Amino acid sequence: MNLSGSPAPPSSFVDRLADEMMTRWRAGGRLRTEDFLDRHPDLWHRPDAALELIAEELALRTEGGEDVAAEELVARFPAWAAQVTALLDCQRVLGPPAAPRFPVPGDMLGEFRLVAELGRGVHGRVFLATQSGLADRPVVLKLGPDAGNEHLSLARLQHTHIVPLYSAHEFPAAGLRALCMPYFGGATLAELLTATAKREPLGRSGALLLAALAAAPAPAGIPVPQPGPACALLGRASFVEAVCWIGACLADALQYAHDRGLLHLDLKPSNVLLAADGVPMLLDFHLARPPLRAGESAPTWIGGTPGYMPGEQLAALDAVRTGDPVPGAVDARADVYALGVLLTEALRYQGPADDGEIVSVGLADVLAHCTETDAARRYPTAAELAADLRRHMADLPLRGVRNRSFHERWRKWRRRRPYALSLVLAVAATAAIGSGVTLHAQRQVGRARTALEEGESFLRQGRLAEAAEAFRGTEALAQGVPFQYDLTARVKAGKRATERGLAVTELHALCERVRPMYAAEVLAPDEARKVAELCRAVWAERESVVRNLEGQASADLEQQWRADLLDLGIMTAYLDASLAAPDSKTDDRRRALETLAQAESLLGASGVLYLERANHARALGLMDMAAEADRLAQAARPRTAWEHLAVGRAKLGAGDAKGAAADLDSAIALDPRSLWANYYQGVCCLRLGDPTGALSAFSACVAIAPQSAWCYFNRGLAQTELGRQPQARADFDRATALDRTLTTALLDRSRYAPKK
Structure with a gap:
């Protein structure tokens, strides 16, 4: 009942305030109902809305174990004394919401036996456990309320330096969700920095950090991972080098x-694990979220840790509290700021030492650049910060900041070229400094070998940009050091393999740009013609491309470039035919057939090529050629996920959406995370009049590739078919923000009117 006679606020508005209260309480902020009523004074005159917020506060306080007295509520809200008393009575009759019931070590939780508690927070606990269903393997279980999306964030991340998620498990009876992660042993960076802080600054080193890691307590009866190559690197590094690495x-x-x-x-030392094998890993993605744009509506929640949050993140927190739009963008630079604070904190007590082992002018400038108050003055990406940290370790000039110290530039140059002094000075000083030069050269070789091993490791993992940077650093460190033939040969081989791998990446990027255009519902003609010209230019150089790419360092790269080059031929033929002017369609179709023949000659026979040939031959009225191509395609049945995908796409291009959907289903069954199998499946659903299926497929695409404009664009088409105009507009806006060339496709808004 609305007692005031004033129009009631929308229930969605009150729900949003209640959600905000719950989020802030669970993040440690104990907001009271009055905070919301004072922010929105009209609510003081709308008891129904106010009582909803009071009920939410009561539930949160009861969940936290508080006993709320009726007298307190009446004193706070005397005008509504009867209502708040009745509200409290109802809550006592119905009982409090079930709070999570945490187990203790020794308990069984599903198939997990809890061995030891590793840590706890306000709303969660972390346990070491064994998983009986998988040979009692040791795992880490993070237990918390069955709410939030941390498991969805972690599921998308598979990286060497991020603790991955094995699985998520719901335990409704206990009100818990368990995130199961691998057990890596080790200790947090916060624990290690505390342990090394007891030593005098000049006595700190990477070896000391390694010793603290080895001394970290380990649960009895659980095997700890063995030290790995990263431990050798830490053991040779100075403290500054270790922190930079x-x-x-x-x-x-x-x-x-x-x-x-x-x-x-929420990057801070306690959220960084140094595993027992020496590898640093990022923990705790419970506050992870997409970036915020300036001017957009405040989200229902955002978090962080004071001292590690930049100004724009703090301003966004205020916007959440006040309900105002976000004043400034919160993007990758917020995490760069937090990492800069973390590194500054780690190095803060590192005192002066000899031979440059202090926080040098260049490194201090790198850290200052990270922690600029104005986000526009920071490193724009974390990758650029990583590159400068590695350049500092390799004694190379920095790129993100000025190299303003002449003394430091000279010292770095001398380290890279220890034998560059003139012969006369070298001979004159031989007796005095011979042993020093030898020691310096040995140290230089040690650094070069460390950089080389890191580059080779990056190459094996397919992290080609980091590999290229590491090999460049190795080359600079080894320059001028004689008799290092093996080192030089390995660097040369690594650089060549990396360059060829990067060429594969460039070819893949071109194909990824073209693939959405195949059988697209809407094409921007100018952009499509530019892409077609680029495809023709690359295809004209196909034989030199093959010579450059053959013999990759890994089977995956070898398979990828061959599939991408085949696709490039297919796409070139498709775009030639699709964009042909009416008076040149026959010639362009014949050119498409010639392109497919070239692809077969270069890369071998393929069922996909036969299907594409059949499509173009039918369009030209060459029915015998089409029938023969169909026969060969039937004989070459698809086996792999990619083959099913390519066959389904060819059928889609021929107008057989139903047949295409069956092959794409097979591709998704073999590889559920295949972006293009899900994408073309969505196109099939749109053509078959199944917008619900299309929405599901394109939502999967958005989850797999959140920076792909085409995924949002096509999901917008599906939303439109379902009559969900606000969601469609949001998807179209996101698509055009990511790729302005799609704006042309959206000019005719009448196309996106809801179906009658």
């Missing part, structure tokens, strides 16, 4: 998350 690894992890549309927003 850890920072570069964390920056790599952040960049990986940012590329997938996620910010961490």
Whole structure:
């Protein structure tokens, strides 16, 4: 009942305030009902809305174990004394909401036996456990209320320096969700920095950090992972080098998350694990969320840790509290700021030492650049910060900041070229400094080998940009050091393999740009013609491309470039035929057939090529050629996920959406995370009049590739078919923000009117 006679506020508005109250309480902020009523004074005159907020506060306080007295509520809200007393009585009769019931070590939780408690927070606990269904393997279980999306954030992240998620398990009877993760042993960076802080600054080193790691307590009866190559690197590094290396690894992890549309927003030493094998890993994505744009509506929640949040993140927190729009963008630079604070904190007590082992001017400038108050003055990406940290370790000039110290530039140059002094000076000083030069050269070789091993490791993992940077650093460190033939040969081989791998990446990027245009519902003609010209230019160089790409370092890269080059031929033929002018259609179709013949000659026979040939031959009226191509396609049945995908796509191009859907189902069954199988399946659903299926398929695409404009664009088409105009507009806006060339396709808004 509305007692005031004033119009009641929309229930969605009150629900949003209640959600905000719950989120803030669970993040540690104990907001009271009056905070919301004072922010929105009209609510003081609308008891129904106010009582909803009071009920939410009562539930949260009861969940936290508080006993709320009626006298307190009456004193706070005397005008509604009867209502709040009745509300409290109802709550006592119905009972409090079930709070999570946490188990203790020794308990069984599903198939997990809890061994030891590793830590706890306000709303969760972390246990070491064994999983009986998988040979009692040791795992880490993070237990918390069955709410939130941390498991969905972690599920998208598979990176060397991010602790991955094995699985998520719901335990409704206990009100818990368990996130199951691998057990890596080790200790948090916060624990290690505390342990090393007891030593005098000049006595700290990477070896000391390693010793603290080895001394970290380990549960009895659980095997601890053995030290790995990273431990050898730490053992040889100075303290500053060790911290810089850890920072570069964390920056790599952040960049990986940012590329997938996620910010961490809670980076601090206690959320960094140094595993027992020496590898730094990022923990705790419970506050992770997509970036916020300036001017957009405040989200229902955002979090962070004071001292590690930049100004724009704090301003967004205020916007959540006041309900105002977000004043400034919160993006990757917020995580760069937090990483800069973390590194500054780690190095803060590192005192002066000899031979440059202090926080040098260049490194201090790198850290200051991370923690600029104005986000526009920071490193724009975590990858650029990682590159500068590695360049600092390799004594190379920095790129993100000025190299303003002449003394530091000279020292770095001398380290890279220890034998560059003139012969006369070298001979004159031989007796005095011979042993020093030898020791310096040995140290230089040690650094070069460390950088080389890191580059080779990046190459094996397919992290080609980092590999290229590491090999460049190795080359600079080894320059001028004689008799290092094996080192030089390995660097040369690594650089060549990396360059060829990067060429595969460039070819893949071109194909990824073209693939959405195949059988697209809407094409921007100018953009499509530019892409077609680029495809023709690359295809004309196909034989030199093959010579350059053959013999990759890994079977995956070898398979990828061959599939991509085949696709490039198919796409070139498709675009030639699709964009042909009416008076040149026959010639362009014949050119498409010639392109497919070239692809077969270069890459071998393929059922996909036969289907594409049949499509173009039918369009030209060459029915005998089409029938023969169909016969050959039937004989070459698809086996792999990619083959099913390509066959389904060819059928889609021929107008057989139903047949295409069956092959695409097979592709998804073999590889559920295949972006293009889900994408073309969505196109099939749209053509078959199944917008619900299309929405599901394109939503999967958005989850797999959150930076792909075409995924949002096509999901908008599905939303439109379902009459969900606000959601469609949001998807179209996101698509055009990611790719302005799609704006042309949206000019005719009448196309997106809801179906009658």
